[in-house]
Amino acid sequence: MVSPLAAVLLIFLVLPIVLIVIVSFWRATEFSIIPAFEFDNYAFLFGSPVTYTVFFNTFKYAVITWACTLLIGFTVAYYLAFHIRTLTWQIALFLLCTIPFWTSNIIRMISWIPFLGRNGIANSTLMSWGVIEEPIEWLLFSDFAVILAFVHLYTLFMVVPIFNTMMRIDKSLIEAARDAGANGAQILWNVIIPLTKPGIMIGTIFVVTLVMGDFITVRFMSGSQSANVGRLISNDIALLQYPSASATAIVLLLTVLITIGILLRFVDIRKEL
Amino acid sequence: MTKFTQRNGLSRRTLLKGAASTAIAAGSTTLGAPMLWAQNIKDVTLRQFGTGVSNLNDVATKVQEDLGFTLEMTALDTDSVTQRAATQPNSFDIADIEYFIAKKVWGAGNLQAMDTTKIDNYDKIAGTFRSGLLTPESTIAQGTAPHTVGFTSGPNGTDFVQEESGWMTLIPTIYNADTLGIRPDLIGRPISNWSELLNPEFKGKASILDISSIGIMDMAMVVESMGEYTYPDKGNMTKEEIDLTIGIFTEAKKNGQFRAFWKSFDESVNLMASGEVVIQSMWSPAITAVKSQGIPCVYQPLEEGYRSWGGGLGISAALSGLELDAAYEYINWYLSGWVGGYLMRQGYYSAVPETSKEFMSADEWGFWYEGKAAEGDILSPTGDKLAGAGEVRDGGSFLERMGSVVCWNSVMDENQYMVRKWNEFIAA
Numbered sequence: 001m002v003s004p005l006a007a008v009l010l011i012f013l014v015l016p017i018v019l020i021v022i023v024s025f026w027r028a029t030e031f032s033i034i035p036a037f038e039f040d041n042y043a044f045l046f047g048s049p050v051t052y053t054v055f056f057n058t059f060k061y062a063v064i065t066w067a068c069t070l071l072i073g074f075t076v077a078y079y080l081a082f083h084i085r086t087l088t089w090q091i092a093l094f095l096l097c098t099i100p101f102w103t104s105n106i107i108r109m110i111s112w113i114p115f116l117g118r119n120g121i122a123n124s125t126l127m128s129w130g131v132i133e134e135p136i137e138w139l140l141f142s143d144f145a146v147i148l149a150f151v152h153l154y155t156l157f158m159v160v161p162i163f164n165t166m167m168r169i170d171k172s173l174i175e176a177a178r179d180a181g182a183n184g185a186q187i188l189w190n191v192i193i194p195l196t197k198p199g200i201m202i203g204t205i206f207v208v209t210l211v212m213g214d215f216i217t218v219r220f221m222s223g224s225q226s227a228n229v230g231r232l233i234s235n236d237i238a239l240l241q242y243p244s245a246s247a248t249a250i251v252l253l254l255t256v257l258i259t260i261g262i263l264l265r266f267v268d269i270r271k272e273l
Numbered sequence: 274m275t276k277f278t279q280r281n282g283l284s285r286r287t288l289l290k291g292a293a294s295t296a297i298a299a300g301s302t303t304l305g306a307p308m309l310w311a312q313n314i315k316d317v318t319l320r321q322f323g324t325g326v327s328n329l330n331d332v333a334t335k336v337q338e339d340l341g342f343t344l345e346m347t348a349l350d351t352d353s354v355t356q357r358a359a360t361q362p363n364s365f366d367i368a369d370i371e372y373f374i375a376k377k378v379w380g381a382g383n384l385q386a387m388d389t390t391k392i393d394n395y396d397k398i399a400g401t402f403r404s405g406l407l408t409p410e411s412t413i414a415q416g417t418a419p420h421t422v423g424f425t426s427g428p429n430g431t432d433f434v435q436e437e438s439g440w441m442t443l444i445p446t447i448y449n450a451d452t453l454g455i456r457p458d459l460i461g462r463p464i465s466n467w468s469e470l471l472n473p474e475f476k477g478k479a480s481i482l483d484i485s486s487i488g489i490m491d492m493a494m495v496v497e498s499m500g501e502y503t504y505p506d507k508g509n510m511t512k513e514e515i516d517l518t519i520g521i522f523t524e525a526k527k528n529g530q531f532r533a534f535w536k537s538f539d540e541s542v543n544l545m546a547s548g549e550v551v552i553q554s555m556w557s558p559a560i561t562a563v564k565s566q567g568i569p570c571v572y573q574p575l576e577e578g579y580r581s582w583g584g585g586l587g588i589s590a591a592l593s594g595l596e597l598d599a600a601y602e603y604i605n606w607y608l609s610g611w612v613g614g615y616l617m618r619q620g621y622y623s624a625v626p627e628t629s630k631e632f633m634s635a636d637e638w639g640f641w642y643e644g645k646a647a648e649g650d651i652l653s654p655t656g657d658k659l660a661g662a663g664e665v666r667d668g669g670s671f672l673e674r675m676g677s678v679v680c681w682n683s684v685m686d687e688n689q690y691m692v693r694k695w696n697e698f699i700a701a
Contacts, residue, residue, distance in 0.1 A: 028689075029689070032359075032381060044693065048697060050696075050697040050700045050701055053700070053701070054700050113543075114547070117547050117549055118547070118548060118549050119547060119548050120547075137477055140549070141532055141533050141549070222533075223480075223531075223532060223533025223534065223544075223549075224483050224533055224534035224535070224536065224699060225526070225531060225533060225534065227699060227700035227701075231699075231700065232696065232700055235696045235699060235700075236696065237356070238352035238353065238356065239352060239485065239692045239695075239696070240355065240356055240359060240360070241692065241693075244693075
């Protein structure tokens with residue numbers, strides 16, 4: 001007897017991935033896909049310089065977004081955990097952080113467009129203040145816009161696990177450090193950060209996988225001008241090139257797995273939890 | 274699976290009902306053949322999908338009113354439409370698609386050929402869709418012209434034939450001549466060539482649509498207009514020609530010529546209305562939508578001519594019996610004028626102009642079709658003012674506009690290669 005959990009994983013996780021692997025070796029025409037075993041899809045993928053640019057772009061988005069969300073997420077969590085004294089206020093402020101998540105991802109993203117546009121609120125405000133003469137073009141439909149949207153969308157995924165681990169830090173450790181003569185920065189660096197590592201790592205995995213797998217944010221915020229791997233796949237699917245999309249998906253999957261593998265070398269989440 | 278049982282259940286029920294209604298039908302023969310089904314056709318639901326241009330809720334409401342059955346509409350972007358027609362034959366009954374999509378998906382066998390003898394207004398369908406000739410003197414434009422993929426050899430044909438065989442792949446409904454849309458207030462000078470799309474003057478303020486089969490044709494128009502290359506056949510490029518065309522645009526993209534690319538109709542409206550873009554590929558009703566916000570926008574006729582497209586209704590291969598009859602009835606109703614008039618007032622052309630004329634005022638007909646100056650206010654189907662007295666349509670009359678068509682949206686022999694190159698262009 002297979003245990004229920006194993007069965008569920010087999011049917012809904014392993015089987016689809018196996019199917020994607022199989023299809024990635026198939027051949028496609030305009031309107032049909034033909035079972036085959038050929039490496040054409042991979043050859044085209046690795047043979048195109050665009051693929052490397054796009055993978056580079058995907059990593060660039062992931063790294064910058066990670067750095068921003070970590071900085072903001074850690075600060076917010078630190079404030080909540082160590083500066084707010086009562087549990088009630090901690091919970092109240094924490095819930096406040098989740099309010100933006102009451103609307104859908106897409107709406108939160110699209111609402112940036114009228115704000116950042118050439119004649120948008122940001123530009124007209126800056127111009128009325130006399131800060132700028134001409135509207136700033138790179139606010140919208142640029143990498144800046146993409147990363148801004150990512151940070152806005154995913155910071156909470158960093159706040160939650162970090163806040164969670166911080167709440168479990170024994171306050172007496174901090175008092176002990178202070179008694180031993182450590183200043184604020186030393187406590188932060190030598191006590192809090194090492195103890196928060198598992199939370200940071202979980203947040204990192206969330207953010208990195210979400211950003212690397214995204215395609216819709218990149219499409220809308222860059223005005224279809226930039227591409228990451230997700231968009232490559234979605235374009236292929238839109239043009240009925242399923243085998244080619246599968247090949248790209250497999251390469252992306254391996255890339256993400258390797259990235260997470262490397263991340264897990266730094267912190268043993270299982271031990272820390 | 275539930276869908277299937279539901280549908281079977283439905284026809285069983287309607288079959289029983291049918292027996293009862295035969296008696297009624299027998300008594301009402303004077304009202305014409307469609308009434309034969311009047312009792313049980315009410316239970317029929319036809320599921321139609323297509324692009325946003327003609328999948329309008331007003332049409333579904335009117336079908337319910339005039340024919341009594343339910344029409345469910347799904348509007349998708351062009352690529353998703355192609356995808357669905359090719360891969361999900363059980364998800365639709367009526368496909369409202371473009372002719373170039375038909376060329377892609379007909380071979381998959383998901384659509385069935387339609388008997389033209391069952392189409393009441395077949396003789397009134399415009400020449401473009403039958404012989405390919407707009408007027409007897411016209412020449413046929415490059416690309417996938419509708420008549421080249423409009424007919425098949427027989428009821429089970431999967432090929433295309435060039436003569437009027439009596440079996441149509443799609444029943445034509447709508448077509449138009451497309452060009453660039455501009456914001457005259459932000460440009461401030463006349464625009465008369467396709468090459469203006471890549472003019473550095475509009476750096477960061479241009480856009481092109483991200484739908485490969487259509488976009489590549491717009492690109493070809495621009496490349497020819499720039500004098501870079503003259504294609505033997507724009508509608509069927511060689512690999513080298515595809516590389517050249519997309520190469521020129523990739524360079525422009527890297528130089529920051531484009532503000533954005535758009536994929537769906539409403540994206541193009543937003544780009545134009547917000548002033549992010551001042552010149553771009555555009556569709557007629559998008560111009561209408563921008564104008565109805567009170568923002569000046571012109572569908573600019575250009576010296577090199579228009580890129581054209583045509584659409585029609587196809588029937589799912591799975592359809593039979595009562596539902597197939599309902600589908601034919603729907604198509605006959607579609608060509609009988611009400612929808613045609615509605616679409617014409619949005620700036621499209623109806624494939625059966627004669628019948629549409631009856632559903633338009635003389636002033637509307639003069640403005641939209643004959644290119645005459647409007648005598649009073651010209652309103653959109655939803656009641657927004659589009660033009661005042663004395664204004665004329667951009668590009669003039671039907672014959673002037675459709676007569677200047679130089680290419681149709683296309684599917685090339687090298688389509689697979691083009692699609693991959695297109696994907697690279699978007700990702701570059």
